[in-house]
Amino acid sequence: MVQTKKSDKKTWRLFMMNISFIIALYLMGIFLGFVLRTNHIIKEHVRGGISVSFDISKIQAQMKINKIFIGLISIASILLLISIVFFMVSRLSKKLTAAYKKISLMAIIDELTQLYNRRHFHVCLDQELNRSKRHGNLISLLMLDIDYFKKVNDTYGHQAGDTVLAGVSKIVKSITRTTDIVARYGGEEIVIILPQTSLQGAVKCAEKIRQSIGQKEFKEGNDQTLSVTVSIGVSSLTRIEKLIKDEAKHIIKMADEALYTAKASGRNQVVKKEIGS
Numbered sequence: 495m496v497q498t499k500k501s502d503k504k505t506w507r508l509f510m511m512n513i514s515f516i517i518a519l520y521l522m523g524i525f526l527g528f529v530l531r532t533n534h535i536i537k538e539h540v541r542g543g544i545s546v547s548f549d550i551s552k553i554q555a556q557m558k559i560n561k562i563f564i565g566l567i568s569i570a571s572i573l574l575l576i577s578i579v580f581f582m583v584s585r586l587s588k589k590l591t592a593a594y595k596k597i598s599l600m601a602i603i604d605e606l607t608q609l610y611n612r613r614h615f616h617v618c619l620d621q622e623l624n625r626s627k628r629h630g631n632l633i634s635l636l637m638l639d640i641d642y643f644k645k646v647n648d649t650y651g652h653q654a655g656d657t658v659l660a661g662v663s664k665i666v667k668s669i670t671r672t673t674d675i676v677a678r679y680g681g682e683e684i685v686i687i688l689p690q691t692s693l694q695g696a697v698k699c700a701e702k703i704r705q706s707i708g709q710k711e712f713k714e715g716n717d718q719t720l721s722v723t724v725s726i727g728v729s730s731l732t733r734i735e736k737l738i739k740d741e742a743k744h745i746i747k748m749a750d751e752a753l754y755t756a757k758a759s760g761r762n763q764v765v766k767k768e769i770g771s
Contacts, residue, residue: 615677634696723762727753
């Protein structure tokens with residue numbers, strides 16, 4: 495930030511120096527014009543009745559050269575001024591673009607977990623469902639919940655809870671593919687959209703996530719470590735279920751029901767929800 499301010503001051507200083515130089519050239523041009531007019535008057539006559547002639551051809555030739563020189567310097571100064579203005583506008587444009595990107599990310603990214611937020615998750619889910627219907631691909635959804643997360647907050651404090659939630663999110667991101675969409679659904683719940691993935695493939699991914707989180711030890715502020723487990727509900731849309739009017743609500747509902755079953759059955763497990771079950 496300090497370096498940027500120094501750079502801006504330097505640019506502004508160069509800009510003002512260039513303006514001063516152009517003004518000086520303009521005043522010099524006025525002065526030379528005055529000298530030329532004076533020489534012309536001297537050549538014609540001198541008051542008092544005495545006619546005097548001077549050979550000022552060399553001076554006039556030098557004046558022409560000076561005019562050309564001043565013209566070239568003026569053109570160069572104008573070009574320099576234009577380049578400085580272009581540089582300043584370009585710099586401002588880059589700053590505005592970076593600020594726009596940052597604001598755009600803030601609108602869709604959860605600050606704590608660095609996952610997508612719930613609103614963006616719904617947008618992505620609709621897009622992936624439409625793509626799945628067009629190409630006839632399968633699509634699956636995982637809904638993950640950290641077991642006894644309230645107990646973690648009550649025992650170790652909310653900062654420790656934030657550390658666990660951020661750590662779990664990082665593990666999920668490291669296991670899933672770049673084409674998968676991971677979002678914070680609310681509280682300690684995380685949802686993962688798995689495009690082009692069958693129910694069996696989704697269950698395999700969920701088990702890998704569950705085992706990796708269970709083996710991880712999270713550091714607490716007093717050099718202590720704590721471990722957590724997760725329960726995961728898995729759902730997948732078949733070709734028959736894609737004919738349902740609101741596929742998004744249906745696949746979320748199935749994953750939520752599977753998650754509820756996992757938690758009711760003792761937690762720390764993966765449960766899948768199939769059509770008709």
